[in-house]
Amino acid sequence: MDKRLLTGTMKINKANHLEIGGIDTVSLVEKYGTPLYVYDVSQIKYKVRTFKKTFQDRNIAAQVAYASKAFSCLAIYQLMAKEELSLDVVSGGELYTAIQANYPSKKIHFHGNNKSDSEIIAALDYDIGCFVVDNFHELKKLNEYTIQRKQKVSILLRVTPGVEAHTHDYITTGQTDSKFGFDLNNGQAQQALQSALEMPYIDTMGLHCHIGSQIFETDGFRLAVDKLLTESKKWQELFGFHLRVLNVGGGFGIRYTAEDEPLPIEDYVNNLIDEVQIVSANVQLPMPEIWIEPGRSLVGDAGITLYQVGSQKVIPDVRNYLAIDGGMTDNIRPALYDAKYTGVLANRMEDKIEETYSIAGKCCESGDMLIWDLPLPKADDKDILAVFSTGAYGYAMASNYNRIPRPPVVFVENGQAFLAIKRESYADLMRLECSLY
Missing domain, CATH: 2.40.37.10 (Lyase, Ornithine Decarboxylase; Chain A, domain 1)
Known part of the structure; x- marks a missing residue:
């Protein structure tokens, strides 16, 4: 072997x-x-701490959020909270589990392409840190609820940048033809941003993208960063939008078989940092805070x-x-x-x-x-x-x-x-x- x-x-x-x-x-x-799932806690902690330390060593403002769809349960949420990670949830059930784990509310980011009324209300009640808004329907609902409740909420707009990762079609999510997000190339992302900036209780902190899963190179991430930062500069001039957070998602690959050759965690993170620094300087934008969402790469192997x-x-x-x-x-x-x-x-x-x-x-x-x-x-x-x-x-x-x-x-x-x-x-x-x- x-x-x-x-x-x-x-x-x-x-x-x-x-x-x-x-x-x-x-x-x-x-x-x-048997059957029996077994998790090596030391290995999970090592992965978590390597992601965090790589940002810290570069003195970069960042959040690492566990993409918990990879594996959700009370114990793993408690472990991630103890390691001081943020948490990415995609459903009312994951949010409920996080609440039962006493996860710090401001560290929770709520994703999903079809959040129900009850899910949105539960997230507002728990005063979560961020909604990752996926579509116009959700943006309208969130605006209505926050006005009714007079409750401020922070959001990221999920954008499909037209970048296709080298992975299986079912786990590729950043291309134009995707059920997720506002499309960058057809103007939907700009329309959504303009609407969000006019909503009284919505604080649009930045942009989110996720280009796929089980990715073994950094070219796709770098291309997505280039596109989003270039558009952000244009939107700053048009609407006065200030990009404070750039969330590039997850998808970092792991080894399933001997043929797989994933990059070290440090390489993924350092390449992202380098690209954000270079492009921010080129387009004359302040360096945004970088958020990432590893899931598989924390618990998979x-x-x-x-x-x-x-x-x-x-x-x-x-x-x-x-x-x-x-x-x-x-x-x-x-x-x-x-x-x-x-x-x-x-x-x-x-x-x-x-x-x-x-x-x-x-x-x-x-x-x-x-x-x-x-x-x-x-x-x-x-x-x-x-x-x-x-x-x-x-x-x-x-x-x-x-x-x-x-x-x-x-x-x-x-x-x-x-x-x-x-x-x-x-x-x-x-x-x-x-x-x-």
Whole structure:
């Protein structure tokens, strides 16, 4: 296996087992069962602190916000609050969880392309720090509510700058044809800004963009910065707009397989800082505060999923299928957009590779395939499969398809394990159901 996949505190221990957070994964399975999501807290803290320190070392005013759609729960919000991050939420449910975690209200940024009345009211009631306004409908509603309540609110306008990141179509969001944001090229962004500046209780602090996800280069970010700062200079002359905040979103890539080559965190951040400084000077704008929204890059490769190996099907000269006790219900990404993963036998880390298996989930779907053509030792049902880099959009997108309960989530750090989310039971599946007879 490629040792680069052993991130954070992951290592091979003397028992030839995968260890994470100072705990043998075999013992985690014995205690909590499978499937099981495991998060390396030390790795998350390292990523958080590296983002923050890179800005601090350059003496740049900045906010780092955790894009919590990657993985939302009470415990992760509490961890991010303790690390003094801002928080990006995209729904009433995420906002409610943040409130239950006592997240500092002014550090919460509310995103989303179709915020409901109840969501807007809940955010106003909690007096959050910023709305990222996505469309004219939302801007009109926010204006009406703030006038009724005589309540000041800060906003960023989400702009689609016409920049396409080199990523999958489903996770590309900065191009012109997108459901998100005000389009820069057709004049909608300028129209929205002009309207917002006339609204009495709306403080338009700046602009937001997000060009995509799982990005391995900085060219797209730099192009988006160039476009937004150039337009901001024009809008300053036209409307007296002062760009105080430039939010360039997230999308920083991580390693899922040996083929992935993400940049170091410092490279992403320093390239952004350099570009904002250069273009601000060129167009004669004061340097804005830079905001970013890492999600996957904070929690993605800090998480693994552990499965129990089950049945096998050998098709001579075609394929060996190896089934596990999870699949698309706990990781929909391979079925949804052909996401690639790799894995190991956690209880036999350095055993000789003898077979190539295709890892099949247990759902009643031919498309429930987690990994194609994975080299492994000859496996049987005593083995535990560990899949790397499942910390983002695993639990967050999990479902109960086929009436399969969702797995638990365990945080590990310094030899201690904390159960962050309990395993669902069959009774939990029935909890909200009503009998017809």
